[in-house]
Amino acid sequence: MPPGRRERKKAATRQKIADTALRLFLEHGYDAVGIRDVANEADVAVTTVFSHFAAKEALVFEQDQDFERRLTGAVTGRAPGEPLLPGLRRETHALVRHCTGSGAAPIWRMIDASPALREYEDSMRLRHAESLAAAIAADPGLSQTATAARALARFVIDAYSVAREADDPEAAVDEIFHMIEAAWEVAGAAPGPRGAVPADGR
Amino acid sequence: MPPGRRERKKAATRQKIADTALRLFLEHGYDAVGIRDVANEADVAVTTVFSHFAAKEALVFEQDQDFERRLTGAVTGRAPGEPLLPGLRRETHALVRHCTGSGAAPIWRMIDASPALREYEDSMRLRHAESLAAAIAADPGLSQTATAARALARFVIDAYSVAREADDPEAAVDEIFHMIEAAWEVAGAAPGPRGAVPADGR
DNA sequence: GAACGTAACACTAACGGTTAGGGTTTAACA
DNA sequence: TGTTAAACCCTAACCGTTAGTGTTACGTTC
Known part of the structure; x- marks a missing residue:
């Protein structure tokens, strides 16, 4: 797909590093494999790993x-x-289904076993919540507060995160989204600085 | 207050380390101060810092x-x-008020300036959400699902986190809690595995 | 198509947080 | 008073990460 040979080589290097790393991690455990091991096995320099x-x-x-x-x-x-x-x-349903699929099971077992990976995923989710909040706040068809938008984004990310660990993930998504819909319906109503009337500036 | 001299000395050492660290961090910046600096200034060994x-x-x-x-x-x-x-x-009001008070301003400025500190606070909040979820789920007077309890706990922590960064933190707490109350009212109603008993104690 | 600019990569060496290992002091208690 | 163990110290490393400095080879331009 990418036209240039340079970009193709770069993508190939990145993919080779990622594949090698995941294989080593699953074989020997995340903590037991160092960056230097990954770099050696992928036949690249350590700095190259960190450039990708x-x-x-x-x-x-x-x-x-x-x-x-x-x-x-x-x-x-x-x-x-x-x-x-x-x-x-x-979308949350699709993501949860993807993460709880049988192919992803060993990876998530590895993640759950490593505090560093769990922490990384936590802050990753918060980044996603920020992006989602920005997208919601930028929607011209919505009249909610910036605070309500940020809260909603967090709630949605929470739904994904909590549901992924639930006994019945799909049902949990529906259960939490039922709560979120109720929350979103009252957003912007009573105690917000904005009126409940749409198309109101500021 | 603590009876033993040993415990008092230990608490004093811990406090001295914490005070020294915070002072150095605020003076020179979080990244510019190393653990070895903190240990030297507090006159303890590096390993002692990490034991506290x-x-x-x-x-x-x-x-x-x-x-x-x-x-x-x-x-x-x-x-x-x-x-x-x-x-x-x-309680959320009190915590937000405490964090946005004038005395805490330089500390939060330092936290916001350091990705490592922000990430640490993120995962700290998730730990608190877990504790809160456990407390909610353990309450015999509540009939909600474990999933609903975990969702509610996350929402409350989100309220604190989003409100702390809002223009008007106190108003934001009320705004988000308005959403949370609506979410909590419908929790356990329609799609949960547990019965929709609206319950005894109001 | 030769020359140039630069993106991707390699190598070395270091920095800084963190921990293991092993030893010393001293509070707590029988 | 003697014993135990917690708290502390010191050294030496481990490992993720980065800065500095070249080197290769792709893309581009004349």
Whole structure:
């Protein structure tokens, strides 16, 4: 797909590093594999690893940008006048299903076993919540406060996070989104600085 | 107050380390001060610092256990039949007021300037959310699902976190808690595995 | 198509948080 | 008073991460 040979080589190097890292991590455990091991096995220099990935933990969450894009896309890519939450609920369902699928099980077992990886995922989720809040706040069809937008974004991310660990993840998504819909309905009503009337500036 | 001399000396050492660290951090910046600097200035060994604090970042959030105790206390320490959310809202107000007070301003400025500190605070909040969820789930007067309890706990922590950064923090607490109350009212109603019993104690 | 600019990568060496190992003091208690 | 163990010290490392400095080879331009 990418036209230049340079970009293709770069992508190949990145992919080789990520694949090698994940394989070594799953074989010997995340903590038992050092960055120098990954670099040697992938036949690159240590500095090259860090030019592709910001930190060791990022090797595990290689495709987290898809996550973010899909969530914000559920906000920005909907038809005018269409309500916000059904699309977010649908996307959350898809993400939870993807994470609890059988193929991802060993990876998540590894993540749950490593405090560093869990912490990294936590702050990753908060970044996603920020992006989602920005997308919600930028929607011209919504009249809620910036505070309500940020709160809603956090709630949605929470839904994903809590549901992923629940006994019945799919049911948990629905359960939490039921709560979120109630919260979103009253947002901007009584105690916000903004009036409940749409299209009101400031 | 603590009876033993040993415990008093230990507490004094811990306090001396924390005070020294905070002073150096505020004087020269968090990144510019190393653990070895803190240890030298406090006249202890580096290993002693880490026997009192799990990580460098923990030196800044010295009294985070109070935070957790106050939140869970708002759940466990209320009169029987008393509703859950007013107490949590009151406590969140107090915490936000405490964090946005003028005395804490330089500390929060330092935290906001350091990615490591921000990330540490993020995962700290999640720990608190877990404790809060456990306290809520353990309350015999509540009939909600474990999933709903975890979601509510996250929402409350979110309220604190979002409100702390809002233009008008106090108003933001009320705004978000308005949303949370709506969410909590419908929790356990339609799609939960547990019965929709609206319950005894109001 | 030769020359140039630069992006990607390599190598070395270090920095800083963190921990293991092993030893010393001293409070607590029988 | 003697014993135990907690708190502390010191040294030496480990490991993630980065700065500094070249080197290669792709893309571009004349």
